[in-house]
Amino acid sequence: MRSDMPLQPRLVEIAIEPKSKADAEKLVAALAKLVAEDPAFETSTDRESGQTILKGVSELHLEAKLDLLRHSYDLDLSVGAPQVAFRERITQPAEVEYAYKKQSGGTGQFAAVKLRVAPNAPGQGYRFEARIAGGAVPKEYIPGVEKGIESVLPSGVVAGFPVVDITVELIDGKYHDIDSSAFAFEIAARAAFREALQKAGPLLLEPIMTVEVVTPEDCIDVVIGDLNMRRGQILRQDRRGGAAVVNVRVPLMNMFSYANDLRAMSQGHASFTMQFDHYAPAPPPENDPPFRPAIGMRA
DSSP states (O other): OOTTSOOOOOOEEEEEEESSHHHHHHHHHHHHHHHHHOTTOEEEEOTTTOOEEEEESSHHHHHHHHHIIIIISOOOEEEOOOEEOOEEEOOSOEEEEEEEEEOOSSSOEEEEEEEEEEEOOTTOOEEEEEOOOTTSSOGGGHHHHHHHHHHHTTSOTTTSOOBOSEEEEEEEEEOOTTTOOHHHHHHHHHHHHHHHHHHTOOEEEEEEEEEEEEEEGGGHHHHHHHHHHTTOEEEEEEEETTEEEEEEEEEGGGOTTHHHHHHHHTTTOOEEEEEEEEEEEOOOOSSSOOOOTTOSOOO
């Protein structure tokens, strides 16, 4: 692996399931090898469905991995539709106090935390800091607080996508000499953090792509009309070697299967290139929220 190469963001996810127990065992070994060979490829397991989630930089990237799994590793798989790897972030600060209490028989469980969350600068990721005074939370319980917060980060409150660019401060708390534990503080922090996310103006972020389309002049109007329908923002138009060239920014979620659509619009004479540009707030869904990463499996 070359450490000097910038890692491209994983923008597309596909859910898969092996069709037999034998394939399930082979799948684990095959994915471990593919991940070791390709730093831009990642996998995870959805806690609710148990499905395996493949994560890559593009639809073509994941199609190539699926082809390897099916043909090089001889796996029989159910495969979901490609889905965008959305992100979630908050837009304003918030503070939350939460106390966890449980008593059943003998020793109980108790932990209370006060968290402050705030947006971090874009691209700066997650940062945690304990800013408590006077031993309100003993230092041996701080790792439990961090663990509780970090357990929520992969699945936010908007649509279950990873939370990015956020600072979290532990600013106060309470403990009991007998009933408190790191585990109790983990539970309290998890609940407090989810509540804080709800109060902090969370929104969904979608990847925006820079797209260049090269097309015959007589197809340019239909190509631009189609890009507008995909929420494209036209940046510029030009000519190159007798062909029309249009540069546009388009949400990735509207670019799935674009290669086939462009081929049909231009009778196979147009081509395009696409690169990640940035993440931007996604418009509120008209009906249901976007699918979570592992939901919407289609065999």
